[in-house]
Amino acid sequence: MEVYEHDRSNTMIKSVSSLRSLAPVLIVLLLLALVPLFSPSNRFLSLAISAGINIIALYGLSVLFGQTGILSMGHAALVGVGAYTAALLARDFDIGFWVSIPVAGIMAAIVAAIIGIPSLRVSGHHFVIMTFAFGQLLTIILTNGGDFTGAASGLDMGKPVTMFGADLDALPRFYLLVVAFVTVSAVASWAIIHSSYGRTLRAIRENEKLAAALGIDVGRHKIGAFIVSGVFAGVSGVLLAYFLRHISPGQFASFPSIYLALMVMIGGARLLLGPLAGGILVSFLPEVLNLDPVQSRILYGACLIAVILFLPNGVIAGIADGWTWLVRMSKRRPAAGNVSEVGR
Amino acid sequence: MNAILDIKGLRKHFGGVTALSGVDLAINEGEILGVVGPNGSGKTTLFNVVTGVHKPTAGTVTWKGKDITGIPANQISGNGIGYTFQQAMAFPGLTVLENVQIATEHSAASTRTDFAWPTPAALLDFVGISGLAREKAGILPFGSLRLLGLALALATRPSLLLLDEPAAGLNDRETAALVGLVQQFPAHGISVCVIDHDMKLMQMLCKRLAVLDFGAKIADGPTADVLHDKKVLEVYLGGEL
Numbered sequence: 001m002e003v004y005e006h007d008r009s010n011t012m013i014k015s016v017s018s019l020r021s022l023a024p025v026l027i028v029l030l031l032l033a034l035v036p037l038f039s040p041s042n043r044f045l046s047l048a049i050s051a052g053i054n055i056i057a058l059y060g061l062s063v064l065f066g067q068t069g070i071l072s073m074g075h076a077a078l079v080g081v082g083a084y085t086a087a088l089l090a091r092d093f094d095i096g097f098w099v100s101i102p103v104a105g106i107m108a109a110i111v112a113a114i115i116g117i118p119s120l121r122v123s124g125h126h127f128v129i130m131t132f133a134f135g136q137l138l139t140i141i142l143t144n145g146g147d148f149t150g151a152a153s154g155l156d157m158g159k160p161v162t163m164f165g166a167d168l169d170a171l172p173r174f175y176l177l178v179v180a181f182v183t184v185s186a187v188a189s190w191a192i193i194h195s196s197y198g199r200t201l202r203a204i205r206e207n208e209k210l211a212a213a214l215g216i217d218v219g220r221h222k223i224g225a226f227i228v229s230g231v232f233a234g235v236s237g238v239l240l241a242y243f244l245r246h247i248s249p250g251q252f253a254s255f256p257s258i259y260l261a262l263m264v265m266i267g268g269a270r271l272l273l274g275p276l277a278g279g280i281l282v283s284f285l286p287e288v289l290n291l292d293p294v295q296s297r298i299l300y301g302a303c304l305i306a307v308i309l310f311l312p313n314g315v316i317a318g319i320a321d322g323w324t325w326l327v328r329m330s331k332r333r334p335a336a337g338n339v340s341e342v343g344r
Numbered sequence: 345m346n347a348i349l350d351i352k353g354l355r356k357h358f359g360g361v362t363a364l365s366g367v368d369l370a371i372n373e374g375e376i377l378g379v380v381g382p383n384g385s386g387k388t389t390l391f392n393v394v395t396g397v398h399k400p401t402a403g404t405v406t407w408k409g410k411d412i413t414g415i416p417a418n419q420i421s422g423n424g425i426g427y428t429f430q431q432a433m434a435f436p437g438l439t440v441l442e443n444v445q446i447a448t449e450h451s452a453a454s455t456r457t458d459f460a461w462p463t464p465a466a467l468l469d470f471v472g473i474s475g476l477a478r479e480k481a482g483i484l485p486f487g488s489l490r491l492l493g494l495a496l497a498l499a500t501r502p503s504l505l506l507l508d509e510p511a512a513g514l515n516d517r518e519t520a521a522l523v524g525l526v527q528q529f530p531a532h533g534i535s536v537c538v539i540d541h542d543m544k545l546m547q548m549l550c551k552r553l554a555v556l557d558f559g560a561k562i563a564d565g566p567t568a569d570v571l572h573d574k575k576v577l578e579v580y581l582g583g584e585l
Binding site: 206209 | 395397417418421426429432433434435438442446450500
């Protein structure tokens with residue numbers, strides 16, 4: 001009987017602690033939503049919007065990489081599928097933003113399945129190379145798509161984002177739209193992580209062989225996680241197309257894919273604050289340090305090496321570990337001098 | 345005796361290496377069968393082929409009258425065959441309770457409703473590690489990790505448990521505790537097949553032994569007889585005493 005009590009209290013503790021992991025993210029996002037009140041520069045808002053659009057894709061990558069342990073090096077291609085879906089829907093069918101979101105999500109999911117089914121037959125490094133190759137392949141298809149995809153020069157997005165008849169094109173409004181989408185992505189990612197589905201994905205990450213022995217269809221779930229991450233990427237792509245107003249194949253090639261992987265590694269993929277931190281750091285660091293593109297690439301490389309060596313679970317996990325260590329140290333010191341404690 | 349699992353003419357080649365060269369083996373309902381043999385004799389390969397980790401080169405595996413030769417690893421537990429690994433016993437980054445929860449969640453395909461340990465808590469209690477439920481499996485001492493591995497295999501509600509060197513790395517006290525657990529399984533409707541080369545353990549656990557050498561079965565029968573078999577003694581001791 002005692003064991004059952006224990007079980008119940010354990011699940012209660014778990015639900016509290018899982019809410020506790022969501023709260024900091026919501027607080028940070030709430031604070032970020034207040035930014036337009038301080039009349040920031042357009043430059044700042046543009047950067048923040050691009051960061052936010054990346055962060056949406058990063059929440060998908062955190063399910064894939066953080067939970068399932070699969071790294072995709074072609075993720076920008078799935079963002080591209082979303083962006084091109086939105087641009088084509090607007091051009092050929094006069095379909096606007098809000099319908100594009102689910103359609104692009106589905107399109108990216110389909111492409112993720114097409115990439116995932118053959119690629120996930122191999123694992124580890126081989127899979128990384130496969131995703132990289134598929135990313136390049138998509139760029140080639142888009143570049144050679146003739147008038148349909150606008151070839152190398154890409155497509156224009158002629159429509160604005162509207163909501164309740166209001167135009168959301170002004171930067172502060174578009175910024176708030178992106179913050180709202182980041183919030184939805186963060187909550188969706190959180191819900192996946194704390195579901196039994198999330199636990200299944202972690203089981204695969206921790207021990208594939210054992211997961212299969214316990215009846216988990218490892219292959220199917222890996223493809224599933226890749227498809228889920230594709231949906232996030234597709235949505236991110238729609239926002240990108242509506243923000244940039246012009247998209248071209250180069251934006252979805254290998255470098256943007258590497259940046260996405262870099263952001264999720266620097267921020268940390270397992271904790272909910274990780275994608276937020278990674279997206280913001282990588283987008284703003286060159287700006288804050290006033291670096292040109294070549295210097296910033298060098299910086300990114302150095303950062304990635306530093307993170308892999310010193311903070312393998314990302315910046316946020318590193319800070320959390322540092323904090324626990326500090327708390328433990330500060331607790332230990334007074335306890336050592338406390339006679340009544342020693343007497344116990 | 346009813347054979348619950350019937351292995352016929354099972355062969356497995358890895359390139360030019362023959363790991364199993366036509367093994368026949370029947371596991372009877374309600375027994376604890378031991379499979380022994382020197383390193384490299386094909387014991388683990390036998391398990392891996394039965395459990396779908398490897399596809400056999402030839403031969404059949406019949407489970408309760410149904411041909412299950414070469415079915416995928418993740419469908420084995422759904423059929424009611426549980427197994428433990430020599431290494432890789434648990435999910436190190438997850439808590440002990442989460443480990444067992446995952447194992448119970450995916451046993452839905454299993455048909456057994458009359459199971460002695462229906463919940464994760466009951467399973468942890470049975471193997472005696474419920475006090476560690478909230479610890480990460482990765483920090484468990486080796487003995488507890490083996491017990492967790494056993495709990496995970498049990499969580500799939502098997503009718504047959506395949507144990508791959510369940511006592512490797514355990515001290516005498518831990519081994520005795522493990523033997524105590526395994527001996528209870530037949531009464532709960534779980535037949536057992538153990539592979540190990542620890543003869544002391546096998547004598548404690550098994551009434552029947554099968555001996556593999558170079559991928560072939562060289563003896564099969566009551567434990568006492570097998571241990572005095574001429575061929576077995578040759579394999580183990582290099583000749584008669």
